Amino acid sequence: MAKKKKKINFKKKIKAYFKTTKPILVALIILLVVLVCFCWHLMNVSKSYMFSGRSEFVSIYNGVISLNYDMHVFMGSDIRYHYEDDFIVTEYKIGYILIDDKANITELVTRTGSFEEGFLLSNLIHEVSAFNFTEPFHNKVRFNRETIRNLENELRFIIEATTEDGEKISDIVEINIHRVSK
Numbered sequence: 001m002a003k004k005k006k007k008i009n010f011k012k013k014i015k016a017y018f019k020t021t022k023p024i025l026v027a028l029i030i031l032l033v034v035l036v037c038f039c040w041h042l043m044n045v046s047k048s049y050m051f052s053g054r055s056e057f058v059s060i061y062n063g064v065i066s067l068n069y070d071m072h073v074f075m076g077s078d079i080r081y082h083y084e085d086d087f088i089v090t091e092y093k094i095g096y097i098l099i100d101d102k103a104n105i106t107e108l109v110t111r112t113g114s115f116e117e118g119f120l121l122s123n124l125i126h127e128v129s130a131f132n133f134t135e136p137f138h139n140k141v142r143f144n145r146e147t148i149r150n151l152e153n154e155l156r157f158i159i160e161a162t163t164e165d166g167e168k169i170s171d172i173v174e175i176n177i178h179r180v181s182k
Contacts, residue, residue: 043181045069047148051177053157057083058125060157060173072143074109076131079157081122087169088118089161096131096175098147098154108142108155109133118164125159152177 017023051063063077076096095110109131135142157173 042069046181047179048181049151049177049179051077051155051175053173053175055157055171055173057081057121057159057169057171058157058173060175063175065151065177067143067148068137070137072135072137072139074131074133074135074142076109079125081125083122087121087161087167088164089121089124089169090115090118090164092119092121092124092159092161094125094159094161095157097156097158098150099156099172100150100154106147108147110158121159121161121169124161152179 046069047065047067049065049067051060051065053060059080059082061078061080064073064075066073066075074096091112091114093110093112096108097110098106098108100106111131133142155175155177157175159169159171159173161169163169
């Protein structure tokens with residue numbers, strides 16, 4: 001009989017507990033904690049950057065990097081050639097790279113080519129200035145963890161070219177990158 005009274009007494013206590021507002025408050029507090037954690041995660045996963053830079057040969061404006069939880073987007077920038085003289089080049093390599101402290105170079109997005117007749121460097125820069133790409137979050141070819149961690153200090157724009165006279169042109173633009181998102 002004592003066991004039946006304890007079972008009945010326990011059932012009554014459970015029923016009485018669920019008739020109060022305490023279970024609703026506990027459920028709401030748990031829901032609130034889950035939502036706050038999820039929002040914090042989304043804020044930290046999503047990173048947006050804007051960048052610009054200037055060198056002897058070019059000025060770079062309005063570059064955007066957006067690293068979201070599902071997609072990584074690199075939108076090159078407006079690149080303006082402003083050097084006094086123009087060069088006719090036969091070979092070139094132009095684009096964005098990452099240079100770490102140990103001088104290791106990682107190509108982010110570059111364009112290379114060669115011409116037998118030559119091409120004006122200013123026209124070439126204006127033509128290949130669409131340095132844009134999109135990468136799914138899970139791909140991690142261009143934007144892996146190390147690249148994302150060091151992005152603010154290592155992003156550079158390079159111009160390497162050979163003129164028709166055999167003269168080498170080498171310009172590395174230091175990029176000023178600013179995080180827009182929190």
